[in-house]
Amino acid sequence: MPVTFEELPLQVEGVNLHLSTIHNLKPNPILFLHGFGSSKEDLADLSLQPALKQHGYIAYDAPGCGHTESDNLAATDIPFLIATAEAVLDHFKITKFHLMGHSMGGLTALLLASRHPDRVLSFVNIKGNLAPEDCFLSRQIFQFPADDPEAFINAFIERTRTSGAFGSAMYASTLRHRVRTAAVRPIFESMVELTDHADLIDKFLALPCPRMFMFGEEMRGLSYLPLLEREGVELADIVGCGHFPMYSNPVEMYHRIADFLDRA
Numbered sequence: 001m002p003v004t005f006e007e008l009p010l011q012v013e014g015v016n017l018h019l020s021t022i023h024n025l026k027p028n029p030i031l032f033l034h035g036f037g038s039s040k041e042d043l044a045d046l047s048l049q050p051a052l053k054q055h056g057y058i059a060y061d062a063p064g065c066g067h068t069e070s071d072n073l074a075a076t077d078i079p080f081l082i083a084t085a086e087a088v089l090d091h092f093k094i095t096k097f098h099l100m101g102h103s104m105g106g107l108t109a110l111l112l113a114s115r116h117p118d119r120v121l122s123f124v125n126i127k128g129n130l131a132p133e134d135c136f137l138s139r140q141i142f143q144f145p146a147d148d149p150e151a152f153i154n155a156f157i158e159r160t161r162t163s164g165a166f167g168s169a170m171y172a173s174t175l176r177h178r179v180r181t182a183a184v185r186p187i188f189e190s191m192v193e194l195t196d197h198a199d200l201i202d203k204f205l206a207l208p209c210p211r212m213f214m215f216g217e218e219m220r221g222l223s224y225l226p227l228l229e230r231e232g233v234e235l236a237d238i239v240g241c242g243h244f245p246m247y248s249n250p251v252e253m254y255h256r257i258a259d260f261l262d263r264a
Contacts, residue, residue, distance in 0.1 A: 004048050012087050015075050020067035023059040028096045028121060029056030035103030036187060037064035037179040040142040042246050051258035064183025073182035077190035081108045095119060102126040114203045122264035123207060124257055126214045127243055129195040130204060131224055141188035149181045165218060167244030176205035205231045
Protein backbone atom coordinates (compact mmCIF):
# COMPACT_ATOMS: atom_id res chain seq x y z
CA MET A 1 0.00 0.00 0.00
CA PRO A 2 1.52 3.38 -0.98
CA VAL A 3 2.19 6.19 1.45
CA THR A 4 -0.69 8.69 1.60
CA PHE A 5 -0.50 12.38 2.44
CA GLU A 6 -3.79 13.55 3.90
CA GLU A 7 -5.13 16.74 5.47
CA LEU A 8 -7.20 15.65 8.46
CA PRO A 9 -9.83 18.03 9.94
CA LEU A 10 -10.08 17.44 13.68
CA GLN A 11 -11.44 19.25 16.69
CA VAL A 12 -9.38 18.64 19.83
CA GLU A 13 -10.45 20.19 23.14
CA GLY A 14 -12.40 22.84 21.25
CA VAL A 15 -9.50 23.74 18.95
CA ASN A 16 -10.01 23.33 15.20
CA LEU A 17 -7.11 21.63 13.45
CA HIS A 18 -6.24 20.78 9.88
CA LEU A 19 -3.66 18.09 10.58
CA SER A 20 -1.09 17.37 7.88
CA THR A 21 -0.55 13.61 7.97
CA ILE A 22 1.43 10.90 6.22
CA HIS A 23 0.40 7.28 6.58
CA ASN A 24 0.69 3.79 5.23
CA LEU A 25 -2.03 1.95 7.10
CA LYS A 26 -1.47 -1.67 8.09
CA PRO A 27 -2.44 -3.58 11.25
CA ASN A 28 -0.61 -2.44 14.40
CA PRO A 29 1.17 0.50 12.73
CA ILE A 30 3.99 2.68 14.00
CA LEU A 31 2.85 6.04 15.37
CA PHE A 32 5.67 8.58 15.10
CA LEU A 33 5.61 11.88 17.01
CA HIS A 34 8.25 14.38 15.89
CA GLY A 35 10.22 16.86 18.00
CA PHE A 36 9.85 20.59 18.51
CA GLY A 37 10.42 22.54 15.31
CA SER A 38 10.56 19.36 13.27
CA SER A 39 7.97 17.63 11.11
CA LYS A 40 6.33 14.36 10.12
CA GLU A 41 8.96 13.91 7.42
CA ASP A 42 11.71 13.38 10.04
CA LEU A 43 11.08 9.64 9.92
CA ALA A 44 9.21 9.36 6.60
CA ASP A 45 12.01 7.26 5.08
CA LEU A 46 10.96 4.51 7.48
CA SER A 47 8.38 3.48 4.89
CA LEU A 48 11.18 3.05 2.31
CA GLN A 49 13.41 0.85 4.43
CA PRO A 50 13.28 -2.79 3.21
CA ALA A 51 13.62 -4.12 6.75
CA LEU A 52 10.63 -2.04 7.91
CA LYS A 53 8.24 -2.32 4.96
CA GLN A 54 6.05 -4.83 6.77
CA HIS A 55 5.08 -2.12 9.27
CA GLY A 56 2.34 0.43 8.80
CA TYR A 57 3.13 4.02 9.65
CA ILE A 58 1.28 7.14 10.81
CA ALA A 59 2.88 10.54 11.38
CA TYR A 60 1.64 14.11 11.35
CA ASP A 61 2.83 17.64 11.85
CA ALA A 62 2.02 18.52 15.46
CA PRO A 63 -0.15 21.60 16.05
CA GLY A 64 2.13 24.61 15.83
CA CYS A 65 4.51 22.83 13.47
CA GLY A 66 4.93 22.06 9.78
CA HIS A 67 1.87 22.25 7.55
CA THR A 68 -0.72 21.68 10.28
CA GLU A 69 -3.09 24.58 10.91
CA SER A 70 -4.63 25.45 14.29
CA ASP A 71 -7.07 28.19 15.22
CA ASN A 72 -5.64 28.49 18.77
CA LEU A 73 -1.87 28.19 18.96
CA ALA A 74 -1.89 29.33 22.60
CA ALA A 75 -3.45 25.97 23.48
CA THR A 76 -0.44 24.06 22.14
CA ASP A 77 1.09 22.49 25.23
CA ILE A 78 2.11 18.89 25.85
CA PRO A 79 -1.26 17.76 27.27
CA PHE A 80 -2.90 19.15 24.12
CA LEU A 81 -0.42 17.24 21.95
CA ILE A 82 -1.30 14.04 23.84
CA ALA A 83 -4.99 14.69 23.19
CA THR A 84 -4.19 15.25 19.50
CA ALA A 85 -2.41 11.90 19.29
CA GLU A 86 -5.40 10.20 20.90
CA ALA A 87 -7.71 11.87 18.36
CA VAL A 88 -5.55 10.63 15.48
CA LEU A 89 -5.60 7.07 16.81
CA ASP A 90 -9.37 7.26 17.24
CA HIS A 91 -9.84 8.64 13.72
CA PHE A 92 -7.93 5.75 12.15
CA LYS A 93 -9.47 3.25 14.59
CA ILE A 94 -6.06 2.11 15.80
CA THR A 95 -6.26 0.00 18.96
CA LYS A 96 -2.70 -1.43 19.10
CA PHE A 97 0.39 0.34 17.83
CA HIS A 98 4.16 0.64 18.01
CA LEU A 99 5.23 4.04 19.30
CA MET A 100 8.19 6.23 18.36
CA GLY A 101 8.87 9.78 19.46
CA HIS A 102 11.76 12.18 19.17
CA SER A 103 12.55 14.92 21.72
CA MET A 104 9.23 16.76 22.36
CA GLY A 105 7.54 13.86 20.59
CA GLY A 106 9.32 11.41 22.88
CA LEU A 107 7.93 13.22 25.91
CA THR A 108 4.45 13.29 24.37
CA ALA A 109 4.75 9.61 23.44
CA LEU A 110 5.82 8.63 26.96
CA LEU A 111 2.81 10.31 28.53
CA LEU A 112 0.54 8.84 25.85
CA ALA A 113 1.93 5.37 26.58
CA SER A 114 1.43 5.89 30.31
CA ARG A 115 -2.25 6.61 29.64
CA HIS A 116 -2.68 3.57 27.35
CA PRO A 117 -0.07 0.98 28.40
CA ASP A 118 -2.18 -1.92 27.14
CA ARG A 119 -2.27 -0.52 23.60
CA VAL A 120 1.46 0.13 23.05
CA LEU A 121 3.32 -2.84 21.54
CA SER A 122 6.79 -1.27 21.72
CA PHE A 123 8.29 2.17 22.33
CA VAL A 124 11.36 3.68 20.66
CA ASN A 125 12.16 6.84 22.62
CA ILE A 126 14.54 8.93 20.49
CA LYS A 127 16.12 11.25 23.06
CA GLY A 128 12.80 12.23 24.55
CA ASN A 129 12.82 14.14 27.82
CA LEU A 130 13.23 11.98 30.93
CA ALA A 131 15.00 14.29 33.41
CA PRO A 132 15.67 18.01 33.96
CA GLU A 133 19.04 17.73 32.20
CA ASP A 134 17.15 17.09 28.95
CA CYS A 135 15.67 20.60 28.80
CA PHE A 136 18.67 22.14 27.03
CA LEU A 137 16.39 23.54 24.32
CA SER A 138 13.07 24.12 26.08
CA ARG A 139 14.54 25.71 29.23
CA GLN A 140 15.85 28.55 27.12
CA ILE A 141 12.38 30.10 27.37
CA PHE A 142 13.38 30.89 30.99
CA GLN A 143 17.14 31.27 30.56
CA PHE A 144 16.83 33.85 27.78
CA PRO A 145 13.52 35.62 28.49
CA ALA A 146 12.15 37.95 25.83
CA ASP A 147 8.90 39.90 25.77
CA ASP A 148 8.83 39.72 21.99
CA PRO A 149 8.20 36.13 20.75
CA GLU A 150 9.87 36.94 17.42
CA ALA A 151 12.99 38.18 19.19
CA PHE A 152 13.12 34.97 21.25
CA ILE A 153 12.82 32.63 18.27
CA ASN A 154 15.37 34.59 16.25
CA ALA A 155 17.89 34.37 19.10
CA PHE A 156 17.01 30.71 19.70
CA ILE A 157 17.71 29.89 16.06
CA GLU A 158 21.06 31.67 16.19
CA ARG A 159 22.11 29.91 19.40
CA THR A 160 21.14 26.56 17.91
CA ARG A 161 22.84 27.23 14.59
CA THR A 162 26.15 28.07 16.27
CA SER A 163 26.07 25.42 19.02
CA GLY A 164 28.58 23.17 17.28
CA ALA A 165 26.50 20.05 17.95
CA PHE A 166 25.84 17.38 15.33
CA GLY A 167 22.81 18.24 13.17
CA SER A 168 22.07 21.52 14.92
CA ALA A 169 22.93 23.80 12.01
CA MET A 170 20.65 21.83 9.68
CA TYR A 171 17.89 21.82 12.32
CA ALA A 172 18.22 25.58 12.85
CA SER A 173 18.04 26.26 9.13
CA THR A 174 14.44 24.99 8.96
CA LEU A 175 13.08 26.20 12.30
CA ARG A 176 11.58 29.38 10.91
CA HIS A 177 9.50 27.34 8.46
CA ARG A 178 8.62 24.44 10.76
CA VAL A 179 7.34 26.14 13.92
CA ARG A 180 4.77 28.88 14.61
CA THR A 181 6.14 31.55 16.90
CA ALA A 182 2.96 31.70 19.00
CA ALA A 183 3.27 28.00 19.87
CA VAL A 184 6.83 28.20 21.23
CA ARG A 185 6.12 29.48 24.74
CA PRO A 186 3.26 27.11 25.67
CA ILE A 187 5.20 24.13 24.31
CA PHE A 188 8.47 25.00 26.04
CA GLU A 189 6.91 25.95 29.37
CA SER A 190 4.91 22.73 29.57
CA MET A 191 7.94 20.66 28.55
CA VAL A 192 9.99 22.11 31.39
CA GLU A 193 7.16 21.74 33.91
CA LEU A 194 6.56 18.09 33.05
CA THR A 195 10.24 17.20 32.80
CA ASP A 196 10.98 18.74 36.19
CA HIS A 197 7.96 17.39 38.08
CA ALA A 198 6.21 14.47 36.32
CA ASP A 199 8.50 11.57 37.37
CA LEU A 200 9.17 10.69 33.74
CA ILE A 201 11.85 8.06 34.34
CA ASP A 202 9.51 6.16 36.66
CA LYS A 203 6.79 6.30 34.02
CA PHE A 204 9.19 5.04 31.34
CA LEU A 205 10.43 2.15 33.47
CA ALA A 206 6.87 1.18 34.42
CA LEU A 207 5.78 0.58 30.82
CA PRO A 208 5.14 -3.13 30.19
CA CYS A 209 6.15 -3.07 26.50
CA PRO A 210 9.67 -3.52 25.06
CA ARG A 211 11.47 -0.14 25.27
CA MET A 212 14.44 1.35 23.48
CA PHE A 213 16.11 4.64 24.37
CA MET A 214 18.04 6.04 21.41
CA PHE A 215 20.63 8.80 21.76
CA GLY A 216 23.63 10.17 19.91
CA GLU A 217 27.21 9.80 21.07
CA GLU A 218 27.17 13.41 22.28
CA MET A 219 24.62 12.31 24.89
CA ARG A 220 26.64 9.48 26.43
CA GLY A 221 27.01 11.46 29.65
CA LEU A 222 23.30 11.44 30.49
CA SER A 223 23.10 10.58 34.18
CA TYR A 224 20.20 8.14 33.88
CA LEU A 225 21.56 5.82 31.17
CA PRO A 226 22.99 3.25 33.64
CA LEU A 227 19.62 3.10 35.42
CA LEU A 228 17.74 2.52 32.16
CA GLU A 229 20.11 -0.29 31.23
CA ARG A 230 19.84 -1.95 34.65
CA GLU A 231 16.04 -1.85 34.37
CA GLY A 232 15.95 -3.62 31.02
CA VAL A 233 15.66 -0.69 28.61
CA GLU A 234 17.62 -1.31 25.41
CA LEU A 235 20.08 1.51 24.78
CA ALA A 236 20.84 2.53 21.20
CA ASP A 237 23.99 4.68 21.09
CA ILE A 238 24.16 6.15 17.58
CA VAL A 239 27.66 7.17 16.52
CA GLY A 240 28.41 10.43 14.77
CA CYS A 241 25.38 12.32 16.04
CA GLY A 242 23.83 14.18 18.93
CA HIS A 243 20.17 15.05 19.42
CA PHE A 244 19.17 14.41 15.79
CA PRO A 245 20.10 10.89 14.60
CA MET A 246 17.67 11.23 11.67
CA TYR A 247 19.87 14.04 10.32
CA SER A 248 23.35 12.82 11.25
CA ASN A 249 23.25 9.02 11.00
CA PRO A 250 19.93 7.76 9.62
CA VAL A 251 21.46 4.53 8.30
CA GLU A 252 22.39 3.27 11.76
CA MET A 253 19.20 4.70 13.25
CA TYR A 254 16.95 2.71 10.91
CA HIS A 255 19.09 -0.41 11.33
CA ARG A 256 18.69 -0.27 15.11
CA ILE A 257 14.95 0.41 14.86
CA ALA A 258 14.39 -2.51 12.46
CA ASP A 259 16.38 -4.89 14.65
CA PHE A 260 14.48 -3.80 17.75
CA LEU A 261 11.06 -4.21 16.11
CA ASP A 262 11.99 -7.65 14.78
CA ARG A 263 12.66 -8.75 18.35
CA ALA A 264 9.82 -6.79 19.93
